[in-house]
Amino acid sequence: MPEQFHRPVRRPSAAFDNLVGPADSTEAVRIAHETASALLTRARDDSTGESTERLIAFTAENGIDDIAELWASAPAVSLPGALWRLYLLQLAIHTDSQTSALLYERGRVELASADAVVAGAPVPASPQELVALIDTILRGVFQGDFSVALDRAAAFCRVQVSGATHLADDYETTEPARATELTTRARRLHLYAGDLSAAAGLWRVGELN
Incomplete structure (x- = not known):
């Protein structure tokens, strides 16, 4: 991650669960949908992959505020809503990869499902490997099968849910x-x-807007 940033960066630690973005409005939602669609189209049309790499690095360089202003007020199940959640996951993992790795490994051990396989992390996954995983998932969003990338991110979340739940029980x-x-x-x-x-x-059915 770069040592210096272009502007102050708001990073989620304990505040991760409070990043909800600006108040909803019709105009904000319209802008969210238009910018998300334009960004995705531009990245997918760039065969060099340079646009994708810039988008993956965006939060490290600019923080989360600009993205929140555009997408955080969009409906959860929408193109901008999905991209917002993916960027939040990426920033949370980059910011505290140690905790992410702890939750993921505990969840992988405890969860009786194929979610860890779907997410695709190494076994066991180091903090650095989880950072690489979320960046790979984002590359899939901008270059590969978008639905597969979303499914991998959802599976990752479920593994971490299991880990966080079991650790919460331990600390109770x-x-x-x-x-x-x-x-x-x-x-x-x-x-x-x-x-x-x-x-x-x-x-998958062409209805994510």
Whole structure:
């Protein structure tokens, strides 16, 4: 990650679960849909891959504020809503990859499903490997099968939900405040997983706008 940024960067730590963006409005939603569609089209039309790499690096260079202004007020199951959630996941993992790796590994061990396989992280996944994974998923958004990328992100969320839930149980008696933070994170990621899965389904039938 670059050592210096072009402007102050708002980074989610405990604040990750509070990043909800500006108040909703008809004009904001219209702009969100138009910019998301234009951005996706531009990246997919660029055979060099340069646009994709710039988009992946965007949050490291500019923070989350510009994206929030455009997309955070869009409906959850929409093109801008899906992109907003993907960028939030990316920024959260880049910012605190150690915690992400801890939650992912605990969830992978505890979760009796194929979600870890779908997400595609190594076993076990180091913090650096999780950073690489979310960047790979974003490349799939801009270059590959968009619905597959959304499904992978949703699966990733479900693995982390499992990890956060089980760790919250571990901390319940000794560190209740930490347990509450993990439970809040699990609830938010659970919502993201459902939103991203629904968006993937709509994309497959040409109805994600």
